[in-house]
Amino acid sequence: MSIRKILVPLKGGAQDKVVLGAAARVAKQLGGQLTGLFVRPDPTEALPYMGDGVSGQVIEQLLDAAKEGADAASARASAHLHEAAKAAGLEVVKAGGPLPSARFYDVTGRQDVVISEESRLADLVVFAEGEQGGDQFGGDALEAAVMNAGRPVLIAPQDGFAEKLGGTVVIGWDGSVQASHAVSAALAFLQAAEKIVILCIGEDEIEPERGARLKDYLGLHDVKAELRLVDRKDRSTGQALLEEAGALDAGLLVMGAYSHSRLRELLIGGVTRHVRGHASIPVLMAH
Template sequence: MSVRKILVPLAGRTEDDEVLATALSVARGFGAQLVGLFARPDPTEALPYLGDGVSGQVIEDLMQAAREGADQASRRVKTALERIATEAGVAVAQKGGEPVLPSVRFLDVTGRRDDVVAAHSRLSDLIVFGEGTTGVAGGTALEAAMMSAGRPVLIAPKKAWDPVGGSVCIGWDESAEAARAVTAAIPFLEKAKKVTILCIGGKELDPAPGSTLADYLELHGVVADLHLVDAAGRAAGEVLLEQAEKAKTDLLVMGGYSHSRLLEFIIGGATQHVRSHATIPVLMAH
């Protein structure tokens, strides 16, 4: 297992610098290429919503303003990407040039953001998202990458993280989603100095599932400690974050959306809680 391509969807905001710094630290650690992706809105998609009474000149003015706004955002993304690469001494890959690792590359693609992110996620090893502006890390683009494209995602909150994965906690509940997250995280786990398996439940929590995971990880050369945590009636996501933060972890590994997105949205769930409250990097898979 290896990490060779890390996709980072960017929007040209000031928050891009922090998520880029975190993603670049991961790319350098694995000798990977960081691809900064700017999804350029197609102004023609807004035409059906303008109504029949809007004049041709108004439509042209609106489309031109949209194009200019996208051009400015794209330039900000490209500039930020090149600046952080220069500061880190990492090569900027050129189209058609010889592949160099680690490196950074810039992509400007026109289309709906979720569709563009999903399409380019399919052939990426990891997709990195910052907090964004909605209060839920990654927004719908994260769901597109994780659920539509089936790829692992890394939430990089609050600040620039370096390193990512020196100390790793795994939230283990035996679900298929958690198992996919663990296998996706193997490159991190193999390099980690400390790995902790967290099983959240009641007072009579069975240690067997956690021990089975520890045995699996040992085959990959990873020695993990097992902690059984009584949630005492509290939500699993809340307890999981609390335990990971208490352990001074710099990567939490967990399954995402073991329940449907609609159910999580209505009644809450571990995934939604972690996406909204994480203060440490989180690797999720569905």
């Protein structure tokens, strides 16, 4: 799968620089377009909740203040995109334009809804760690992209993305539909990598046939991979996956997202939830 449109939700904060740096390097090396998306809330949606006692003048002042705040955040997000584009040698375009390039959108609406809608026509959606110190990369917006829009997402930790797409890529493989979608979405990254390791994690003796079938499939795409069967022992699957990827000095982890329901992940945890809360390397996931 070629990667041409790389959608990056922006908030106008410091974390924009992390996610834009990662997305700009992907766009540069894969010949895509970095599309920065700033979603400003619609202040008029709050009007029904203000009550009858609020005067028109107060409402007007509140709307003006909201617009000023959104304008300032949008301007910062746009400036961050221009800085990242310049550093990566990307031309910033209004529409269309040559590849690789970058462009900026400013849209009004509810963030998760807008991101879900815009993600449907993107090849990859990139998220950074939350600015508020939350325990999940991307928050509701990431779930909207990966679940509602069905698009692959890339989470970029504080340390950013490797300067080159080469190096080691680890595939967390369990034979699920979600993992197969992630592999398809990651083919451009796999073809640019120096080393690919398929990790099958389980307990005691692990059946190698499933991983061997993926290895054969990748070979048809001129992607050479090695297979490793890992006993997770007393670790959770998510913990084992991150630890093994770290031991291999991986620059990217590829995995399926939400093989179990989001409710189950919320109540008892799961691989996706663990990885989103503890990843220290870039992770590409798909549902």
